[in-house]
Amino acid sequence: MVIGAPPVAALARGVAPVGVPSGQRSAHERRTYAALDLGTNNCRLLVARPNGDGFRVVDAFSRIVRLGEGLGGSRRLKETAIARTIDALHVCRTKMEARGVTRARLIATEACRAAENGADFIARVREETRLDLEVVDRETEAHLAVAGCAALADPHAEGSMLFDIGGGSSELAWVAGAARDRRSLRQRVRAWTSLPVGVVTLAERHGGVDVDRRIFEAMVSEVLGHMKSFADEVGSAKRCGRFHLLGTSGTVTTIAGVHLGLKRYDRRQVDGIWMNDADVSDVIEQLLNMSFEERAGNACIGSERADLVLAGCAILEAIRRNFPASRLRIADRGLREGILMQMMDEDGVWTSGRRSHA
Structure with a gap:
């Protein structure tokens, strides 16, 4: 999916990297994604340019928008x-x-997939921001999460359970082999599910402000119910050599930040x-x-996520109970x-070597 009108060529008239004259950069280096x-x-x-066998981030933006607020009740x-x-999106x-x-x-993911007015929203975004959003299915979302995180899998593990705890859905994928495995990522994904x-x-169903242990266990129980068939299907994953969990989402990065006692969240210390x-259990407690x-x-949670973090912990707890690691x-x-x-x-910017983001 490309950016909508004006044409991409118009968007290409941006600022060249500081200190590198455009005539001295290769065609790949001049590309910005x-x-x-x-x-x-x-x-x-995330905006990035190819760099060696990976890429260099040149700009980033993140904002909590709660697009799916109240969606569970009203659709x-x-x-x-x-x-x-x-x-x-205007900022983007x-x-x-x-x-x-x-x-x-x-x-765009779960909120736009589930909303009755999702298509109207996509059209309005195109009209007001000139951005074309692509609503991806759950399988695509799961595989993209794997592609983004698989390099962090233990190179000596026979498999890992990768999960992405989202706002409206959560994806899990059993990835066989390790980062050095010559099979494609798609071949290594033995099973996946989207909860x-x-x-x-x-949090909207159970409450996120005042969460006692009874409410927390009710959330865990709900997630376990959604996960049962997948857990039955891939139960052998937890018995393979050096099996581990690999998590991406605000939930796990928050848990890591709290575990490290960070006074301010720092991606370099967390990623x-x-x-x-035992450490994960201690932070949840x-x-x-x-x-x-x-x-x-x-500092690692903040007011915008304070009512959501325990719901994320409940999803993580359900994953841990089904796939002990x-x-x-x-x-x-x-x-x-x-x-x-x-x-x-797809553009062939890497001719050899391991591909991982810089």
Whole structure:
């Protein structure tokens, strides 16, 4: 999917990288890619250029828009949520123009899939922002998450359970083999599922402000019900050698930030760290013992996510109970990185070497 009118050629008239005259850059280096992920809760943009055997991020944007607010009850996107989202998309459009984006893929996920007025919203976005959003199916979403995170899998593991806890849905994929495996990622995904539950939908049904253990267990139980058939299908995954969990989402990065005691969230300290099972349990217990105000005051949570973080922990807890593992690796990367890698791979920007984002 490319950016809508004006043509992409017009968007390519951006600012060249500082200190590198355009005539001295290769055709691949002059290309600028953008990946946008519009979910139920967040609007995220990543702009990057090929760099060696990976890519270099030149701009990024993330804003909590809660597009799917109230969707579970009404089945429709609210006008206030639409307005917030379109405002964020205007910012994304401006950033892509400024960076001279030459190719982009802009995806929308569960909120737009589920809403009765999802198609109307997509049309309105096109009219007001001149951006063409592509509503992807759940399988595509799962595979893009795998593409964005698979490089973090233990190279000696026989398999891992990768999961992405979203706002309106959560994707899980059993990935066989390791990053050095010569099979394609699609061949290594043995099974996948998309659960019709995310942090926004779960918090709206059960409440996210005052969450006691009874409410927390009710959330876990609901997720376990959605996960049962998948767990039965891939139960052997938890018995393979050096099996581990690999998680991407605001839930797991928040847990990592709290575990590290960060005074301010720092992606460089979070992306790629390992947490053992006991440490994950300790953080969940710590969050359960916090009041809403304490969660809101935590630098790694904040007021915008204080009512959602325990719903995310409940989804994570359901995953842990179905797929016990001694280790969890944290990924502060996901769909956007998967999209960028896919586009650059299709354009042949890497001729050899391992492909991973820089």
